[in-house]
Amino acid sequence: MSAEPVFEWPLPPPGGFTAEDLDRIPDLPPHTELIDGSLVFVSPQKVFHTLAVDLLVQGLRRTAPKGLRVRREMSVLLGPRQRPEPDLLVVQADAETGPDQTAYLPDAVELVVEVVSPDSEERDRERKPQLYAKAGIRHFWRVEDSSGGKIALYVYELDPATRTYALTGIYHDRVKLTVPFEIDLDLTEIDQL
Template structure:
């Protein structure tokens, strides 16, 4: 469910006060100060986006990718799951997996990372997030110059990974490959992940 930005005030007395957006929409900084905000709330185009209950596939494929990526990721980078990334004043999505530069870590109390420190973003598509994960978020990640983006889709209980790389000329993502049973890559670093392992998790 998305709370759209509206300039008029909401009058429903049962709604918490923080659900009344300012005329210009919420900002990335607001997410750290809104009381009782539901977990994993994202900010897209100034609107709050609330996440539906997670399905088993979503949880398991994230576990598989995080564990595998931690084995392959070079020492100068770190893997994080479900941490928001500030792309701009009104953009703060929460990708399912992100790889960022180790030097960007600021301690255990961090609530978000900056786009300039992110090397790779992974989004696992859910039924309620198809348009965001397939269209809007990639546009935002590309505009923020995040070089690598993977989109994971469920096909009959199996994972398909769409691998994209930022084209500096067009400033948009170019599809570099579609991977079904095995994810083998040389860029941004060498990766060899057996996607079929999801069946045993």
């Protein structure tokens, strides 16, 4: 009987990992993020998380104008020690460089969306929005399970003077917005997925 292979966790270099390291470290678990120079591994997703992302991807792809693309689970290069991976993002189509692309620059990102999970509450509610705002990403959405699989969508817009997000609305059943583009989504459709 052969022994199971043992995964060897990468040891951080002095000063922490860099954004470039994510593309070079072999055998990292899928969806590894870099926050403040530290690798962040995600735990398995719950059904609500998957359904919420699916609903928003479908809805945003339906409403996004020509020239924008909706992508899920792609990282954003915010700085040498910051490379988070939002659950989904809307990017400018001309920012795509080909099938081997692993990250986007913040000036190409129109919207980032985080679906909060129990293991990511603090990161998704506090640290990642701080990083996105500091990088100048104008629109941020946070999605929470309001009760029993129902969506609560928190919509934020960047205040350019303070480089922080201001809450512009909380939506439960339907979201209708004019920024970052015309959006009309029935959030109750999560029950049909």
